[in-house]
Amino acid sequence: MKSKNHHHQQLHIFLFPFMAQGHIIPTIDMAKLFASRGLKATIITTPFHAPLLSSNTFQNDTVSESHIDVLTIEFPSVENGLPQGCESFHMVASSSDLLPKFFKATTMLDSQLDHLLKRHRPDCLVADFFFPWATDVAGRYGIPRLIFHGTCYFSLCATLCVYRYAPHKHVSSDSETFVIPNLPGDIKFTRNQLPEFQKNNVENVITKLFKASKEAEERSYGTVVNSFYELEPVYADHYRKGLGVEAWHIGPLFLYNKSNEDKAKRGFMEPSNIDGHECLKWLNAKRPNSVVYVCFGSLADFNDAQLLEIALGLEASGKEFVWVVKKEKQEGVKEDWLPEGFEKRIEGKGLIVRGWAPQVLIVGHEAIGGFVTHCGWNSTLEGVCAGVPMVTWPVSAEQFYNERLVTQILGIGVGVGTQRWTRLVGDSVKREAIEKAVNRIMEGEEAEEMRSKASALGEMARKAIQEDGSSYLELNALIEELRLHRTDCGSNLQSMG
Numbered sequence: 001m002k003s004k005n006h007h008h009q010q011l012h013i014f015l016f017p018f019m020a021q022g023h024i025i026p027t028i029d030m031a032k033l034f035a036s037r038g039l040k041a042t043i044i045t046t047p048f049h050a051p052l053l054s055s056n057t058f059q060n061d062t063v064s065e066s067h068i069d070v071l072t073i074e075f076p077s078v079e080n081g082l083p084q085g086c087e088s089f090h091m092v093a094s095s096s097d098l099l100p101k102f103f104k105a106t107t108m109l110d111s112q113l114d115h116l117l118k119r120h121r122p123d124c125l126v127a128d129f130f131f132p133w134a135t136d137v138a139g140r141y142g143i144p145r146l147i148f149h150g151t152c153y154f155s156l157c158a159t160l161c162v163y164r165y166a167p168h169k170h171v172s173s174d175s176e177t178f179v180i181p182n183l184p185g186d187i188k189f190t191r192n193q194l195p196e197f198q199k200n201n202v203e204n205v206i207t208k209l210f211k212a213s214k215e216a217e218e219r220s221y222g223t224v225v226n227s228f229y230e231l232e233p234v235y236a237d238h239y240r241k242g243l244g245v246e247a248w249h250i251g252p253l254f255l256y257n258k259s260n261e262d263k264a265k266r267g268f269m270e271p272s273n274i275d276g277h278e279c280l281k282w283l284n285a286k287r288p289n290s291v292v293y294v295c296f297g298s299l300a301d302f303n304d305a306q307l308l309e310i311a312l313g314l315e316a317s318g319k320e321f322v323w324v325v326k327k328e329k330q331e332g333v334k335e336d337w338l339p340e341g342f343e344k345r346i347e348g349k350g351l352i353v354r355g356w357a358p359q360v361l362i363v364g365h366e367a368i369g370g371f372v373t374h375c376g377w378n379s380t381l382e383g384v385c386a387g388v389p390m391v392t393w394p395v396s397a398e399q400f401y402n403e404r405l406v407t408q409i410l411g412i413g414v415g416v417g418t419q420r421w422t423r424l425v426g427d428s429v430k431r432e433a434i435e436k437a438v439n440r441i442m443e444g445e446e447a448e449e450m451r452s453k454a455s456a457l458g459e460m461a462r463k464a465i466q467e468d469g470s471s472y473l474e475l476n477a478l479i480e481e482l483r484l485h486r487t488d489c490g491s492n493l494q495s496m497g
């Protein structure tokens with residue numbers, strides 16, 4: 001039981017994620033973490049994602065529901081030339097026409113945020129990197145604004161160094177390599193692998209937003225990072241001391257989902273042909289480390305030709321697999337991405353999940369011995385914690401940076417060979433490359449070495465969030481700072497009064 005006094009002092013944190021599953025999911029995890037430490041957390045979202053928040057309810061053993069609230073704001077779709085109800089990033093991500101309109105619409109959420117902050121006066125606002133204007137809105141009420149980028153220290157450092165020193169402007173072609181300046185580790189990159197907003201010299205809504213976000217970083221209270229110190233100590237130090245950004249690492253956030261039920265429900269919005277229970281049953285019948293898990297996150301949208309290569313590559317590898325494909329089955333319709341007779345041939349050996357997979361449950365199962373991933377940060381971290389080697393297949397966002405962390409710095413993965421940032425469709429990869437990379441992470445000396453490094457990191461991750469672990473202590477430090485900030489503001493207000 002908490003004392004009345006304690007309750008009186010409860011800190012209240014507002015969380016405002018970008019409207020994409022890869023951002024909302026870790027934000028829900030973060031809310032659970034704050035609530036488990038006695039803080040009150042309120043998540044702001046738009047109507048489309050509200051069911052995701054209520055279905056990933058906060059009723060588990062560690063968290064009392066009363067500590068987490070959800071507030072809904074309207075998303076100005078129609079006003080910005082988007083279809084009615086178009087308020088999730090995955091609905092616009094592949095459209096060069098809708099994408100800028102979507103980002104424009106997000107900038108119009110400021111007055112609703114202002115209204116909520118004025119009314120609720122939280123002690124802190126954790127708002128997504130994509131909302132640079134949130135810093136100033138929070139500032140009007142003396143509320144410190146923390147930024148959540150949703151990625152690791154390594155990629156935060158790399159992004160900042162490319163932004164500050166612009167090495168890509170000094171190469172003569174998109175495929176010429178350059179070393180990222182002031183980034184430890186001799187990281188070589190090409191312009192082809194940079195996100196569009198960093199690569200382009202043109203000014204558009206997205207590049208402007210990126211610039212505004214970078215500028216807002218300098219005026220914000222700091223950054224919260226979904227990572228843990230032991231994973232990337234050099235980059236955690238470099239980001240803070242070398243590059244001078246205030247930051248707190250409090251991850252891996254997904255580890256705060258303790259029960260299988262919480263894990264199975266995580267992020268679940270779309271229908272799926274299979275539920276968590278069935279997946280586990282299927283995996284339970286397999287030998288440890290014998291199955292490869294293949295999933296490209298919530299956004300990647302490969303064409304049929306690429307999916308066909310994946311199917312043939314997996315089959316040629318001879319490995320058992322769970323493959324998540326975002327395609328619904330339509331009875332009687334021939335599916336060009338499925339090789340002739342494939343489903344029959346793989347019966348019992350391969351499981352195709354159509355729709356949303358309970359990824360944390362699957363990847364953490366002992367039968368899973370490797371993970372083919374697009375290197376979204378959430379997936380990457382889930383792979384690390386599961387102790388599995390990875391085939392890295394970056395597509396867009398900051399995924400090419402994440403790949404480098406996995407392959408070059410941590411030595412727990414091998415690249416499939418993608419060279420080009422291409423929003424969602426991905427650089428094309430042939431079946432032979434897929435087969436080879438899958439075999440490299442699943443069997444042999446190299447695979448065993450990677451697996452043992454990854455397991456050691458997974459162990460460290462679990463320790464990091466335990467009492468007195470590195471992430472636990474960072475969160476203590478952050479909470480303490482926020483308390484002090486509140487006391488300071490309170491006394492300033494009193495002296496003004």
Ligand code: UDP
Pocket residue numbers: 021022023025266267295296297298299300324355356357358359360375376377378379380382
């Ligand atoms: N995810 C899942 N089931 C799926 C696809 C994705 O549970 O079928 C989860 C995955 O576990 C991760 C998140 O969705 O937590 C995806 O985030 P990530 O950063 O990996 O990639 P993004 O979707 O942002 O590209």
